[in-house]
Amino acid sequence: MGYRLTRRGILSGGALGAAASLTGCATGASSLAEAKGAFPPSADLPLFGPAEGQALLSRNENPYGPSPSALDAISKSATKGAYYTNAEAIQTLMKQIADRHGVAPEQIVVTTGSGEALSAIALVYGPKGPIVAPRLFWDTTSLYAANLGLASITRIPLTADMEIDYAGIEAAITPQTGMVQLCNPNNPTGLTTPGSVIRPAVASMAAKTTVVVDEAYIELTDDESAITCVPLVKEGKNVIITRTFSKIYGMAGIRVGYTISSAETAAKIRATVMSSAPCTSTAAAIACYNDEAFITYSKSKIVEGRQMVEATLATLGLPYLKSQTNFVYFQSGKPANDLQKAMAAEKISIRGQYMDYVPWSRVSMGKIEDVSRFCKTLPKLIGA
Numbered sequence: 001m002g003y004r005l006t007r008r009g010i011l012s013g014g015a016l017g018a019a020a021s022l023t024g025c026a027t028g029a030s031s032l033a034e035a036k037g038a039f040p041p042s043a044d045l046p047l048f049g050p051a052e053g054q055a056l057l058s059r060n061e062n063p064y065g066p067s068p069s070a071l072d073a074i075s076k077s078a079t080k081g082a083y084y085t086n087a088e089a090i091q092t093l094m095k096q097i098a099d100r101h102g103v104a105p106e107q108i109v110v111t112t113g114s115g116e117a118l119s120a121i122a123l124v125y126g127p128k129g130p131i132v133a134p135r136l137f138w139d140t141t142s143l144y145a146a147n148l149g150l151a152s153i154t155r156i157p158l159t160a161d162m163e164i165d166y167a168g169i170e171a172a173i174t175p176q177t178g179m180v181q182l183c184n185p186n187n188p189t190g191l192t193t194p195g196s197v198i199r200p201a202v203a204s205m206a207a208k209t210t211v212v213v214d215e216a217y218i219e220l221t222d223d224e225s226a227i228t229c230v231p232l233v234k235e236g237k238n239v240i241i242t243r244t245f246s247k248i249y250g251m252a253g254i255r256v257g258y259t260i261s262s263a264e265t266a267a268k269i270r271a272t273v274m275s276s277a278p279c280t281s282t283a284a285a286i287a288c289y290n291d292e293a294f295i296t297y298s299k300s301k302i303v304e305g306r307q308m309v310e311a312t313l314a315t316l317g318l319p320y321l322k323s324q325t326n327f328v329y330f331q332s333g334k335p336a337n338d339l340q341k342a343m344a345a346e347k348i349s350i351r352g353q354y355m356d357y358v359p360w361s362r363v364s365m366g367k368i369e370d371v372s373r374f375c376k377t378l379p380k381l382i383g384a
């Protein structure tokens with residue numbers, strides 16, 4: 001009875017292919033030919049990526065990825081998808097990452113996107129005491145721990161020009177602090193703190209507590225090596241860096257991220273993550289990590305889009321924050337949620353309001369033709 005009900009439920013949900021494959025399994029009548037037809041893609045609503053005609057500029061994705069090198073590795077490794085990923089594959093990726101940053105492989109943890117790493121970090125340090133952070137930052141993973149009752153967040157107001165108040169954050173650290181979480185460049189502001197400012201600030205904080213620096217967008221900046229806090233890890237400071245393949249490498253849906261920290265801290269993070277790396281994503285990351293031609297191309301498309309958006313905003317006289325990322329935080333003169341709605345009617349997705357930052361909208365750099373549509377549509381929607 002249970003089975004019949006389930007089956008009817010699947011049929012009424014429209015996933016006929018899934019039901020067909022269930023039937024095949026139940027009767028033992030499946031063949032490779034049937035299995036191939038078991039999961040037809042829907043014509044009107046794609047299961048992956050934006051719908052036809054939709055400009056997806058709301059999630060800071062990079063549609064210029066994955067690289068051809070990553071795609072080739074995905075299709076080859078998928079043929080071995082019957083097997084759990086070999087430890088040697090993860091070690092290969094750890095070594096590549098470690099070599100680039102000049103640390104030991106045991107200082108690297110590979111995760112399912114950097115979101116998993118940040119969630120694990122929040123679970124490790126959150127229960128000790130408050131997570132001290134800027135008022136506006138990528139707070140999804142701190143909230144994950146907070147929603148489980150395992151952490152709280154102490155938010156420190158931004159400065160008048162929307163920068164992170166490092167002195168204010170340091171002043172809020174107490175012996176009870178669980179950790180400090182920073183994001184450089186910050187999301188959603190897009191503002192980047194130079195190394196000459198963030199490094200001494202983080203070094204000083206790290207003498208008092210663990211400091212996490214989320215560097216998800218750092219490869220998109222003008223001079224990554226001058227901005228990153230990785231040198232602090234190498235100096236033995238109590239600092240954790242998180243990075244991702246979702247942005248410069250255009251692999252948000254493939255899910256690979258990593259942390260750089262002391263080996264001791266890495267062991268704690270490794271013990272807390274909840275999933276293991278798929279063979280396809282591991283193979284993709286190995287293939288594209290040092291694909292300089294793709295990295296240069298990917299960055300050039302993001303910069304091209306950003307320049308288009310900035311030129312549009314400047315022409316319209318709209319205030320915006322100078323970004324070195326694949327998104328721009330700006331004011332259109334309309335409440336963010338109203339602009340989001342008006343854009344949605346034109347099949348353009350942008351972000352709505354963050355917290356109580358009513359006038360601030362965020363647009364991501366998608367495909368150039370989509371960014372162009374945004375630039376052409378914005379004047380119309382604000383009556384310019």
Ligand SMILES: Cc1ncc(COP(=O)(O)O)c(C=O)c1O
Nearest residue numbers: 113114115138187216244246257
């Ligand atoms: C600042 C920042 N950090 C981390 C992430 C998580 O990304 P992922 O889990 O895809 O690596 C995001 C996602 O947009 C982000 O904006």
